Amino acid sequence: MTYQNINLPTTGEKIKIKNGTLHVPDQPVVGFIEGDGIGPDITNACLRVWDAAVEKAYDGNRKIHWCELYLGEKAAGLYDGDYFPAETLAAIRDLVIAIKGPLTTPVGGGFRSLNVSLRQELDLYACVRPVRYYQNVPSPLKEPEKVDVVIFRENTEDVYAGLEYQSGTKENKKLANFLRDEMGARFFDDAGLGVKPISPFGSKRLVRKAIQFAIDNRRESVTLVHKGNIMKFTEGAFRNWGYELAKEEFAEHTVTEEELYTTHGGKCPPGKIIIKDRIADIIFQLLLLRPAEFDVLATMNLNGDYLSDAVAAEVGGVGIAPGANIADHVAVFEATHGTAPKYANQNKVNPSSLLLSGVMMLEYIGWKEAADLINAAYPKVIGDKFVTYDFARLMDGAHIVSTSTFADALIAKVTGDADDLSRLEEERRQALETERKEREAKRIADPLQAMKESGRQPATSAGIMSPITSVASSATVDEAMHTMRETDISYILVEPDNGGDWGIMTKRDVVTKIVGANKSTANVRVEEIATRPLITVTADAGLRAVSMVLSQNNIRRVVVENKDVPVGVVSDTDLFEVVQEFGWDPED
Ligand code: NAP
Numbered sequence: 001m002t003y004q005n006i007n008l009p010t011t012g013e014k015i016k017i018k019n020g021t022l023h024v025p026d027q028p029v030v031g032f033i034e035g036d037g038i039g040p041d042i043t044n045a046c047l048r049v050w051d052a053a054v055e056k057a058y059d060g061n062r063k064i065h066w067c068e069l070y071l072g073e074k075a076a077g078l079y080d081g082d083y084f085p086a087e088t089l090a091a092i093r094d095l096v097i098a099i100k101g102p103l104t105t106p107v108g109g110g111f112r113s114l115n116v117s118l119r120q121e122l123d124l125y126a127c128v129r130p131v132r133y134y135q136n137v138p139s140p141l142k143e144p145e146k147v148d149v150v151i152f153r154e155n156t157e158d159v160y161a162g163l164e165y166q167s168g169t170k171e172n173k174k175l176a177n178f179l180r181d182e183m184g185a186r187f188f189d190d191a192g193l194g195v196k197p198i199s200p201f202g203s204k205r206l207v208r209k210a211i212q213f214a215i216d217n218r219r220e221s222v223t224l225v226h227k228g229n230i231m232k233f234t235e236g237a238f239r240n241w242g243y244e245l246a247k248e249e250f251a252e253h254t255v256t257e258e259e260l261y262t263t264h265g266g267k268c269p270p271g272k273i274i275i276k277d278r279i280a281d282i283i284f285q286l287l288l289l290r291p292a293e294f295d296v297l298a299t300m301n302l303n304g305d306y307l308s309d310a311v312a313a314e315v316g317g318v319g320i321a322p323g324a325n326i327a328d329h330v331a332v333f334e335a336t337h338g339t340a341p342k343y344a345n346q347n348k349v350n351p352s353s354l355l356l357s358g359v360m361m362l363e364y365i366g367w368k369e370a371a372d373l374i375n376a377a378y379p380k381v382i383g384d385k386f387v388t389y390d391f392a393r394l395m396d397g398a399h400i401v402s403t404s405t406f407a408d409a410l411i412a413k414v415t416g417d418a419d420d421l422s423r424l425e426e427e428r429r430q431a432l433e434t435e436r437k438e439r440e441a442k443r444i445a446d447p448l449q450a451m452k453e454s455g456r457q458p459a460t461s462a463g464i465m466s467p468i469t470s471v472a473s474s475a476t477v478d479e480a481m482h483t484m485r486e487t488d489i490s491y492i493l494v495e496p497d498n499g500g501d502w503g504i505m506t507k508r509d510v511v512t513k514i515v516g517a518n519k520s521t522a523n524v525r526v527e528e529i530a531t532r533p534l535i536t537v538t539a540d541a542g543l544r545a546v547s548m549v550l551s552q553n554n555i556r557r558v559v560v561e562n563k564d565v566p567v568g569v570v571s572d573t574d575l576f577e578v579v580q581e582f583g584w585d586p587e588d
Contacts, residue, residue, distance in 0.1 A: 001094060003087050005070060005078045012065025015096040015365070017329045022096070024365040026062045031069045031092055035101020037339025039072075042351035043101045045407035049374065050358045052411045057370040067095060071114055072103040084114055089121050092330060099333040099361055101354060104341070115334075119155050124325035124332060125202070126209045127153040129308040130360060135379035137316040138394035146292040147315050148432060150219070152210035153304025155325060157202045158234075160301045163195035198234040198300060200241045207242040208249065209326065210298040214273045215253050220436050221274040222246075222254075225283050225299040225307065238300055239277050246275045262462035262539040263562065266443030266450065278455055280307075286455040287311055292435055293454040312336075319390055322356035324364070331364055333357040347402045350388040352378075355410075376424040377413035381406070448577065457582045461546050462539040464578055465560045465568025468493045473503070473527035477514060480505055480526045491557065493566055494530040502566050503530030504559065536561040537570070543578065546570055 013025040034043045047066065054062055069088045070078055079085040092098045103114045118124065129151045133144040141147070165172040167190045175193050179185040207224065214222050224243070228236025246254045255269055257276035268274055278286065280303045287294060287307075291314070299307060312321035324333040335354040343349045355374070362371040382391070385398045386409045392398035401409065443450040448464050451457070458464045470493035471480045480492050484507075494503035505526050513529040514521055535553050537546050539562040549558050550572055557571040 001090070003091065005085075006067065006087060006091050009065040009067055012063075014094065017096065022329055022365065024367075026058075027065060028097075028365065029065045029067050029095055030361075031067050031095045031098030033069050033071050033088075033098060033100035033103075034074060035335070035339065036072045036074070036104040037102060037341040037344040038349045039101030039103075039335075039339060041343075041345065041347050041349060041403045042335065042354045045351045045403045046355045046358055049355060049407050049410050049414065050362070050370075053362070053370040053373045053377075053414050054367065056415050057367070057373055062367065062370075067091070069098060071100065071118070084117055089118075092122060092332065096329060097331050097333075097361065097365065099354070099358055100335075102335050102337060102339045104339050118332065119325050122325075122327055122330055122332070123156070124327050124330070125154065125156050126206055126326045127151075127155045127304065127308070128209075128213075128324045128326055128360070129153065129312070129321060129336070130356075131308075131311045131315055131321060133315040134320075134375070134382065136382040137320065137379070138391060139315050141288070141291075141314050143291075144315050145431075146435075147287075147311065149287070149291070149294050149297055149311060150210075150213065151297045151299060151304055151308050151311065152206055152213070153299050153308060154202060154206040154301050156301075157197050157199060158301035159194055159196050161195070161197050163197065165193045167192040196231070196234050198238050200237075203238045203241040203300075204245045205328075207245050207298045210296050211246060211250050211254065211273065211275070214296045215250070219273065219295045220268075221257075221276055221294070222296045222298055223283070223294055224275070224277040225280050225297055225303050226277060227280045227303070228277075229279060235280070235300065242277070242298060243275060257456060258460065258463075258540075260443070261447055261451075261458075262460060265467065265567065266447050267440060276454075276456065282455050283307065284310060288314065290453055290455070292439070308336075316352075316391075319350055320352035320356065322353055322358075322360050324357060324360055331361070333361040333364075347404055348389060349403055350390050351403050351406065372425040373414050374410070377410050377416075379424075380413050381409045384409070448574065452581055458578055459542060460539065461537050461541045461543070461558075461560045461570050462562075462568065464543070464574045465539075465570045466574070467568055468559075468566055470495050470502075470566075471526055473497045473525065473530070475526050477505075477510060477521040477524045477526055477529065481510065481521060491569070492526075493559070493569075494526050494532075497527055497532065499532075501533045502559070503527070503532035504534055505530045534559045534561075534566065536566070538562070539567060543575060547572075547575055550575075 009029055012027045012029040015028050016023040032043060034040045051064065054064060069091050070085060071088055072083055075085050075088065076083045105113045131151065132148040133139065165175050172193055210222050224239045226235040226239040228239045243256065253273055254275050255272045257274055260266060260268060260274055319337055321336045323336040324331055334357055337353055340349055359371045359374050385395060386401050386406065387395065387398050388403060388406055389400050392400045448458065451463060469483060469487050469489055471483055472495050484492050491504055491506040494505055496502055509529045514524060535549065535555060536559045537549055539560055546558060557569050559566045560568040560570060
């Protein structure tokens with residue numbers, strides 16, 4: 001392919017897509033777009049850091065061959081006023097991967113935002129924003145190190161689809177009449193109208209990407225974020241299609257949160273990703289209060305827009321947040337801030353957003369070792385209080401440095417003791433892994449508490465049951481009472497008798513059938529006073545069904561069975577606690 005202004009490097013090889021996977025040579029050609037305003041300052045600084053990290057990580061055996069591409073003001077200068085040259089699009093498709101600085105949206109003249117155009121032209125349907133904490137970065141949270149999420153935001157649908165009809169226009173009236181006359185809709189006169197399209201295709205391709213990422217990166221969970229309790233056929237449908245996709249395409253790799261409790265007693269089967277969902281407003285609260293509970297998030301366009309910036313603010317603000325817009329394979333990594341024109345060419349601003357987008361890019365092409373070097377060097381430089389003016393405003397005793405000096409300081413760390421740096425990233429991973437195990441232990445020991453903490457509202461018996469403790473039928477009442485005292489429970493399950501039935505012995509049985517009947521606890525066997533057969537519910541029984549079984553049988557606790565084996569017990573107190581914690585809305 002020949003280009004008008006783009007000079008493909010004479011060295012290096014193109015990245016290829018073969019059989020649906022990315023093939024990255026050791027000497028790949030990657031596109032970069034400087035961007036406008038502060039773009040050149042940050043791009044030049046970052047290129048040096050990325051190159052140094054790659055060189056150090058692979059002893060010079062790998063190298064990126066950069067190819068400059070043009071968009072925005074620089075393009076307009078080269079392409080006769082064209083801010084968005086077609087050959088740049090062609091080159092990004094051809095090179096597969098590019099990284100870009102911020103772009104000015106030309107004011108007036110009916111220009112679309114260049115960023116929006118780029119997303120639409122290349123169908124970059126997933127906006128990916130990893131948000132993690134780097135030690136020493138100023139943060140408003142008490143425990144910012146618990147934030148480590150990757151948000152996959154759908155980029156093409158939702159209220160961003162441009163289907164809006166202004167109040168007072170002919171089109172608006174036409175749609176309003178149709179909605180009122182044909183669909184029986186009711187709304188105030190002259191309301192502006194917008195349409196919110198959410199399709200199975202758009203939802204599923206986004207969720208597919210999120211799950212695949214979670215599998216590739218051994219993440220713990222994927223949370224589908226939605227407001228499906230209010231918008232059932234758009235937001236609720238997104239949730240349903242997400243679960244459907246997980247089942248259709250990733251059954252071997254995933255387990256739903258429901259199954260985690262109902263079938264696996266809170267223990268995640270090895271190698272599986274937990275698929276869960278949360279209501280959009282609650283997730284904002286949870287990401288502030290319990291960020292560790294969340295990992296990969298899949299969202300629709302509007303929810304993701306709000307959420308990305310809100311979560312980024314928890315760990316240093318959008319000024320350092322990296323991002324990428326990704327199609328099936330083609331990916332454009334970018335600084336998420338704007339061109340800050342008042343700081344252009346002053347070598348002053350913070351290059352972190354673009355820098356960390358480059359780290360994402362290195363991870364995307366599988367060059368994890370180079371990414372790790374930067375990830376580990378970054379907090380060290382901030383820890384030395386070598387920061388650009390924006391961070392200096394938030395720190396005491398900072399040394400304010402220029403964009404290029406910040407890059408020099410990073411390069412010095414990156415090219416220093418690499419073993420020391422890779423150990424830091426490994427330690428961080430280990431800490432996250434330990435926390436993951438602790439969460440699992442909590443889920444197993446106290447599912448209701450674990451659910452409260454993770455913002456999940458339990459809906460089934462398995463979600464609120466306590467694990468069972470049992471004794472053999474032949475055990476004496478003394479032995480059973482000893483176990484009950486040790487485990488602090490008021491009942492005990494009795495293992496199958498000759499007829500194969502499980503039973504239950506409660507405190508009340510001891511009072512009435514031992515004391516009342518004047519027998520000895522040491523001589524009577526539990527099988528003699530146990531109640532058999534058990535009254536049971538299935539693990540997926542809804543909470544209302546459970547309460548009906550309790551009241552119809554006039555009992556205080558019911559045994560939960562999974563495939564005919566008791567797995568837990570639900571008491572009226574457990575049910576009461578759920579209602580106390582979450583309230584009760586009548587079931588559909
Ligand atoms: P902006 O360029 O992001 O700048 C707003 C303020 O954010 C700056 O004045 C500065 O705050 C701070 N800031 C931004 N980047 C920084 C950095 N790297 N280091 C330190 N501080 C940084 O937003 P804007 O002024 O609204 O937009 C300017 C232009 O950028 C517009 O043409 C807009 O369309 C475009 N834009 C492009 C993109 C993109 O290409 N992805 C995204 C957003 C906006 P202080 O003044 O407080 O220091």
